[in-house]
Amino acid sequence: MEKIICVCGHENPAGTKLCGKCGRPLTEEAKTSKIVDMKYDGAAIRSKTRNKSIIDKIWNFFSSVRVGITLIIINLIAASIGTIFPQEFYISVSTEPEKAAYYEKTYGSLGKLYYELGLSNVYSSWWFQVLVGLLAISIIVASIDRGIPLHKSLKNQRVKRHESFMKRQRIIAEGAVTEGDSANTMNLVEEKMKKLRYKVRRDGNALLAERGRFARYGPYINHVGLIVFLTAVMLRLVPGFYVDESMWIREGEMRAVPGMEGYFIENEKFILETHDNQQTENQELQGVNVVAKNYQTDVKLYKQADNSIPGQADNLELVKEYSVRVNHPLQHDGYAFYQMDFRLNEIKAMNFELTNKETGASLGAVSIDLANPQDEYVINDQTKVELMGYYPDFSGFENGEPQTATPTPNNPAFIFKMVTPDKPEGEISFVAIQQTIEPNGDNTHKMAFNSVETRNMSGLTVHKDSTIPMLAIGGAIFMIGVVIGSYWHHRRLWVEQLEDGTIRLAAHTNKNWFGIKKDLDAVTAFAHLPTYIDQSEDDQDEKEKEGDSTL
Amino acid sequence: MSLIDISGNLLFVAFIAYLVGTLFFGGAIKSTKPDGAVNRADKWGKIALVVTIIGFLAHLGYFITRWIYKGHAPVSNMFEFTTAFGMFIIAAFILIYYMYRLTALGVVALPVAILIIGYAAMFPNDVDPLVPSLQSYWLHIHVITAAMGQSILAISAVAGLLYLLKAIDPKAKSKSRFWMEAVLYFGVLVVGFILATVIFRGIGYEANFTYIDTKDAEAEMVYNMPAIFGMNEYTLLTDDVMEPLVEMPPVINAKKLTTVFWAFVFGSIIYLVIRLITRRSILDMLHPLVQKVNLNLLDEVGYRSVLIGFPVFTLGALVFAMIWAQEAWGRFWGWDPKEVWALITWLFYAAYLHLRLSKGWEGKKSAWLAVIGFAIILFNLIVVNLVIAGLHSYASN
Numbered sequence: 001m002e003k004i005i006c007v008c009g010h011e012n013p014a015g016t017k018l019c020g021k022c023g024r025p026l027t028e029e030a031k032t033s034k035i036v037d038m039k040y041d042g043a044a045i046r047s048k049t050r051n052k053s054i055i056d057k058i059w060n061f062f063s064s065v066r067v068g069i070t071l072i073i074i075n076l077i078a079a080s081i082g083t084i085f086p087q088e089f090y091i092s093v094s095t096e097p098e099k100a101a102y103y104e105k106t107y108g109s110l111g112k113l114y115y116e117l118g119l120s121n122v123y124s125s126w127w128f129q130v131l132v133g134l135l136a137i138s139i140i141v142a143s144i145d146r147g148i149p150l151h152k153s154l155k156n157q158r159v160k161r162h163e164s165f166m167k168r169q170r171i172i173a174e175g176a177v178t179e180g181d182s183a184n185t186m187n188l189v190e191e192k193m194k195k196l197r198y199k200v201r202r203d204g205n206a207l208l209a210e211r212g213r214f215a216r217y218g219p220y221i222n223h224v225g226l227i228v229f230l231t232a233v234m235l236r237l238v239p240g241f242y243v244d245e246s247m248w249i250r251e252g253e254m255r256a257v258p259g260m261e262g263y264f265i266e267n268e269k270f271i272l273e274t275h276d277n278q279q280t281e282n283q284e285l286q287g288v289n290v291v292a293k294n295y296q297t298d299v300k301l302y303k304q305a306d307n308s309i310p311g312q313a314d315n316l317e318l319v320k321e322y323s324v325r326v327n328h329p330l331q332h333d334g335y336a337f338y339q340m341d342f343r344l345n346e347i348k349a350m351n352f353e354l355t356n357k358e359t360g361a362s363l364g365a366v367s368i369d370l371a372n373p374q375d376e377y378v379i380n381d382q383t384k385v386e387l388m389g390y391y392p393d394f395s396g397f398e399n400g401e402p403q404t405a406t407p408t409p410n411n412p413a414f415i416f417k418m419v420t421p422d423k424p425e426g427e428i429s430f431v432a433i434q435q436t437i438e439p440n441g442d443n444t445h446k447m448a449f450n451s452v453e454t455r456n457m458s459g460l461t462v463h464k465d466s467t468i469p470m471l472a473i474g475g476a477i478f479m480i481g482v483v484i485g486s487y488w489h490h491r492r493l494w495v496e497q498l499e500d501g502t503i504r505l506a507a508h509t510n511k512n513w514f515g516i517k518k519d520l521d522a523v524t525a526f527a528h529l530p531t532y533i534d535q536s537e538d539d540q541d542e543k544e545k546e547g548d549s550t551l
Numbered sequence: 552m553s554l555i556d557i558s559g560n561l562l563f564v565a566f567i568a569y570l571v572g573t574l575f576f577g578g579a580i581k582s583t584k585p586d587g588a589v590n591r592a593d594k595w596g597k598i599a600l601v602v603t604i605i606g607f608l609a610h611l612g613y614f615i616t617r618w619i620y621k622g623h624a625p626v627s628n629m630f631e632f633t634t635a636f637g638m639f640i641i642a643a644f645i646l647i648y649y650m651y652r653l654t655a656l657g658v659v660a661l662p663v664a665i666l667i668i669g670y671a672a673m674f675p676n677d678v679d680p681l682v683p684s685l686q687s688y689w690l691h692i693h694v695i696t697a698a699m700g701q702s703i704l705a706i707s708a709v710a711g712l713l714y715l716l717k718a719i720d721p722k723a724k725s726k727s728r729f730w731m732e733a734v735l736y737f738g739v740l741v742v743g744f745i746l747a748t749v750i751f752r753g754i755g756y757e758a759n760f761t762y763i764d765t766k767d768a769e770a771e772m773v774y775n776m777p778a779i780f781g782m783n784e785y786t787l788l789t790d791d792v793m794e795p796l797v798e799m800p801p802v803i804n805a806k807k808l809t810t811v812f813w814a815f816v817f818g819s820i821i822y823l824v825i826r827l828i829t830r831r832s833i834l835d836m837l838h839p840l841v842q843k844v845n846l847n848l849l850d851e852v853g854y855r856s857v858l859i860g861f862p863v864f865t866l867g868a869l870v871f872a873m874i875w876a877q878e879a880w881g882r883f884w885g886w887d888p889k890e891v892w893a894l895i896t897w898l899f900y901a902a903y904l905h906l907r908l909s910k911g912w913e914g915k916k917s918a919w920l921a922v923i924g925f926a927i928i929l930f931n932l933i934v935v936n937l938v939i940a941g942l943h944s945y946a947s948n
Contacts, residue, residue, distance in 0.1 A: 039908070069905050076898040083888040083935070106765050107802055123886045244882075280677035282628055291680045326683035327879045338881040463881040471883070475870055482865060486858040511858065514651065514851055536847070 008162070015049035018042025021158055023165025035535055036168040038508055041157075043149035063145035068138045075131050082122035085114050089121075136230050139223050147220040154213060159203035161494050161506070169494075169506035170513070171520065175530030182501035188527035189495050196519050198493070209493040216510060218485020225478030232470035243464035246340065250348075250371070251455040254302070254313060259462055260335050264313055268298040270342055270456035295339050296325045297458040301332060324460065334464050341459025347409045349453040352431075354385060354418060357446050363420060365450065370409045382421040385447070389415035394432050402430065418445045491516045493523070503529055555678065558616040561609045562634065566668055568606025569641070569661050575599030576657035580843055596654035600645075603657065607645060610638045621678055624691040628679050629936060632694065633671030636932065637664045639702035643856075647706050651852055655844045659709045659716075666741045673748045689875035696867025697893070701928050703860030704900065708925030710853035711918035717844055718915055721835035727915070728834065734922060735833040736822055743818025744810070751776045751813075759788040765801045772806055779812050780805035807937065850914055853921050854907060861900050868893040892931040899924055 002014040010021035017030045017037060025031045026042075036042065047063035050056045061067055085107055093102050103111035103120060118125050166172065177185050186207055190200045193209035200209045236242040245258040247265075254266040273294040302316035322330040330337040347370055354363040364379035370392065378384040394413035395405040402413055413432035420427075422444055430437040431447050491509045493516075498504060509516040513534070520532055552560075579595035614635060617625040625631040644660040647653070681690075712734070719727050758774040762782035772782055781795030782805045799805040822833075829836060872893065873883035884890065903920050906912040912920075 065905055065908055069902050072898050072902045072905070076895050076902070079891050080895055082886065083891050087886060108800065275680035277680050280675065280679050282675045282677055282679050292682055293680065295683050327687040329878070329881060336881055461881055468877070475873070479862065479866060479870060482862045486862050512851070512855060514848065
């Protein structure tokens with residue numbers, strides 16, 4: 001590879017802007033500008049040195065900060081589009097045609113277009129994920145491209161820099177000391193800068209005071225954190241890393257936990273509490289009468305004993321008893337149970353009296369457990385009720401046959417055959433809520449509705465997310481990096497005493513010029529240095545063109 | 552006097568203090584004559600800062616007494632959050648003031664806080680009970696840190712506005728002159744909104760309607776301003792009030808649209824009156840006030856505020872939010888509109904920080920970016936809360 005040899009004899013890789021050893025400007029641009037570009041301390045970055053193969057071209061594309069910013073903005077816009085109308089997972093219909101109808105009905109033709117373009121499910125669309133992926137590539141490439149040369153040049157800093165380097169810094173000073181003996185000046189500078197917690201190195205008649213160099217690594221650290229975080233998010237696609245199941249469980253019921261083999265959970269009780277406050281103005285505005293205070297499911301978590309047959313609910317060991325509440329999930333073995341939903345007063349059992357219509361005399365009571373209906377209910381030798389049909393969610397007749405919409409007992413209906421001493425051949429009756437049909441004409445007996453037993457049902461979700469530790473680590477690295485990069489600043493001061501005793505001084509910081517100037521004021525007063533000038537303040541237009549652009 | 556009354560009075564004291572503080576800050580930066588102006592400015596600036604700190608302490612007193620009264624941090628509805636946001640903006644201003652001793656910032660920071668508190672006061676200030684998902688100590692940690700982050704970021708917009716007030720020539724026609732006047736006009740609209748609400752509330756205006764909502768069910772709605780826009784298939788129930796002029800489809804909340812309409816009417820009237828009386832644009836009036844400020848320093852303050860605010864915002868609005876979401880719902884991220892807009896805010900400031908690395912994005916451009924960033928924060932506060940319903944929505948109707 002081509003090298004640039006500086007006047008001082010140092011060999012620099014092609015693309016270097018400022019000589020790594022003495023700091024002389026090497027490019028035409030650097031030579032003519034009033035303030036040198038101190039980005040990466042003038043080191044050559046890969047994307048600026050190679051542009052031959054296709055890999056170089058791809059690399060150069062992704063290493064560009066401009067491309068990175070463009071990708072950030074595109075991601076930003078894409079994310080915002082997803083908030084125009086609610087996303088599909090927030091609407092309560094499940095099938096595709098229902099969704100299409102929902103968007104069209106609720107939001108008109110714009111809603112229809114939104115749905116058809118797939119914008120109602122933006123965040124899981126392939127193109128959104130590609131956009132995030134491109135941003136991730138840009139973060140990785142740009143960090144490697146710039147981070148390594150920057151690290152090298154910061155590590156190999158020389159104390160003495162060439163005049164042309166010093167004079168092209170933003171803050172400079174040159175002149176005789178204002179007071180006292182110039183022979184002692186460098187010692188005074190060293191003393192003061194050390195007091196200001198700078199690291200001071202001296203080389204002959206030159207001095208370099210430096211502070212907060214690690215701040216330069218902040219952006220690279222936070223980029224590592226971001227990549228760890230995004231990798232963890234991708235890991236969730238790997239089977240076993242991520243479980244997200246939901247289950248409905250009734251009071252008194254025990255069910256196998258989906259996605260968590262060998263475990264059973266029992267719902268002892270579901271509790272809903274409300275605040276007993278006066279309705280506030282906000283509640284009125286929102287049309288809310290009462291505000292929920294607590295959603296809670298008291299559960300028992302069981303584990304199968306070793307060597308049991310999968311799914312077998314006998315031989316269980318109690319693992320934990322817990323009250324699952326919102327914000328207080330039950331946690332066990334990497335899994336967590338969250339309180340998500342509930343349904344109150346589901347019919348559990350219906351109680352009937354087998355009654356003689358004329359006399360009103362009862363022949364006996366029948367209680368039907370809807371979760372576990374029996375074929376027949378025997379009252380005595382001559383009296384029994386056969387359950388010929390059960391329709392948990394009766395929705396009407398089709399071709400004379402009763403239909404059920406769902407298996408949930410929302411509107412239970414039955415076909416009974418009542419066998420009594422009077423009618424040993426049995427009488428058939430169809431019984432639904434507030435409806436009785438007697439297909440064979442007038443019956444002597446009826447199943448009189450007596451009472452209903454209800455219970456509550458709780459909706460829990462079962463989560464396991466093995467990526468959480470990695471997400472947490474990624475997040476922590478990011479925060480550390482961003483704090484280092486934002487709250488600390490890399491400040492440097494170069495001072496050289498010339499042959500005639502006069503002082504030449506230059507200063508640079510990556511951020512917070514106000515802060516470094518305070519330090520400079522202090523050292524100027526202490527060591528009687530010549531007054532410094534800020535070259536960027538001479539000419540506003542010039543400054544806007546030049547900019548100070550450092551990482 | 553009960554604790555909640557004390558709390559309300561303290562907020563009022565803070566509001567007045569900020570108004571007085573603004574006047575003193577104005578006085579501090581105005582003087583340009585050499586007759587000891589520097590000293591006078593210094594004196595006025597000191598008084599202004601003392602008044603501001605008194606206001607802030609009263610504001611903090613409001614926050615703490617309300618917290619004690621409610622038993623949890625008062626950040627759980629629109630009134631409370633917005634009021635707290637105003638308080639943190641003042642706190643961030645005081646912080647930046649002590650770092651840079653830049654008196655001029657107060658001239659913009661205080662009015663911004665005043666508008667925000669005034670806006671907050673238009674929402675019901677009852678003490679609402681907490682729904683189960685908000686009953687967590689993360690409510691305090693997440694919301695307060697996020698609000699602090701937003702407030703520090705807002706100071707960059709304050710510096711940006713000040714920068715633009717000076718840098719834009721009000722005599723020369725330019726795009727930036729137009730947009731700057733538009734920003735100032737928006738500030739007047741907020742005043743219009745406050746005025747419209749106060750006036751109609753003062754005369755006790757009320758009109759009851761029934762209408763058909765998106766689920767085809769009949770619902771009721773009370774308007775507190777003369778209905779310009781009517782809800783879907785509305786029926787007016789109150790006598791002697793105005794019939795709506797236009798009926799809206801069910802997906803649009805015509806009541807809120809009516810409020811926006813009246814805010815525009817009142818705001819525009821105020822704006823026109825100002826223009827007619829002074830015969831100048833607002834920019835032209837404010838421009839000479841800020842001639843003393845140092846653009847370079849303002850640019851740096853703007854950048855620095857983003858640098859200080861960005862990590863705080865990340866921590867509060869993203870990291871703590873994710874931890875809480877993981878605990879409450881079992882997922883750290885759910886693409887809820889408020890979450891998405893926090894992410895958008897974060898991406899925007901990330902873009903800002905990266906743009907500062909490239910040439911030519913300092914000064915004016917940077918100032919505009921800071922103003923846009925603040926606009927996104929306000930969008931997240933106002934539009935996302937009130938229009939785009941989601942888990943974070945304070946007002947679902």
